[in-house]
Amino acid sequence: MVSYLIKRIISLIPILFGISVLVFTILHLVPGDPASIMLGTNATPEAIAALHKSMGLDQPLLTQYLHWIGGMLKGDFGVSVHSGEEILPQIIKRFSITLQLTVFGVLIGWVLAIPFGILSAIRAHSKTDIIVRVATLLGISVPNFAVGTLLLLGFSLYFNWFPPIDVVSFWENPVEAFKVFILPAVTMGIVVAAGVMRMTRSAFLETMDKDFIRTARAKGNSQWTVVIGHAFRNSSIPIVTIAGMQIGYLLGGSVIVEQLFSIPGLGQYILEGIYQRDYPVVQGGVLFVALVFVLVNLLIDLIYTWIDPRIKY
Structure with a gap:
């Protein structure tokens, strides 16, 4: 039973990894820019670019994913880009x-x-x-x-x-x-x-x-x-x-x-x-x-x- 539990727990790693990649990819394929939504329709390109940089959205997708998944492995779910609140306590x-x-x-x-x-x-x-x-x-x-x-x-x-x-x-x-x-x-x-x-x-x-x-x-x-x-x-x-x-x-x-x-x-x-x-x-x-x-x-x-x-x- 103990060996079975260990195998099942280890098998969770590739499952959760696959889900993380899938969710990350789908979200970034969805039309819409979070910076434009937060700043509104009257936002200037300079303001949108500055917000992209502050949120890390100007980086390559692979870099964004590695940064996010690295934080998740440490128990850091990050902060909401909309409210600025920590995500894990809210979850x-x-x-x-x-x-x-x-x-x-x-x-x-x-x-x-x-x-x-x-x-x-x-x-x-x-x-x-x-x-x-x-x-x-x-x-x-x-x-x-x-x-x-x-x-x-x-x-x-x-x-x-x-x-x-x-x-x-x-x-x-x-x-x-x-x-x-x-x-x-x-x-x-x-x-x-x-x-x-x-x-x-x-x-x-x-x-x-x-x-x-x-x-x-x-x-x-x-x-x-x-x-x-x-x-x-x-x-x-x-x-x-x-x-x-x-x-x-x-x-x-x-x-x-x-x-x-x-x-x-x-x-x-x-x-x-x-x-x-x-x-x-x-x-x-x-x-x-x-x-x-x-x-x-x-x-x-x-x-x-x-x-x-x-x-x-």
Whole structure:
């Protein structure tokens, strides 16, 4: 296990290096000059050239990349060319907000998905199964921004309730934080629930036909014991796989939900950097998200060994 962990950690180096090169290259291919955006349309060529020099944008791309990646290796994410603030503290601050939103949304999705997915599997081809499958199809088909917009309109027009604008941490004030995060978390939870519910149903349908399930029933075990005690753990690997992938995507891809509900998370921070052509913000933010994503996948691989002791690394 230790050797496997060391190999996986070492394998992160070329992955993150490739992502850094890709992001750096794409950003510099995007039309728009950060100096021109910061100075406005009335800026003189001399002022733009001076700002280019102060930001290091007059240097060759290879030199800019080596300077940036050298700072990253030292833990220096640089400063924002737009605000002048250090990037790493902002990323950590914004990521804590995104993390709370993601955890809340994932919990809502799992609470909905796993019980109904199991119920749909053990009552296959019944009315309950049809309803669950239709709900799953709707959850997968409807984009999250549409769900969020409907929730905002519904609660504001019919219930006259508007979620608070100021973000509060769950550690500071759980009640106020619940009010802030409930609608965006439900928006994300519906998307999570659709995918996990579909995978739960498929995994349980496959497991319920195994010989050990028939043996467990032949011994006189109750349906609850068979489903939870025998089928659940043996069906967990594909469920954990898709759940882990969704967590990784949500941690870095919740930008639409954050923008819709005015949540100042990491996704919105990166999006603002893209609008402002703030290269250090986007590069540092994307690389941080990539690191989190690969660490989540590593954690999922380790969970496999706990679920199924036959898996050895």
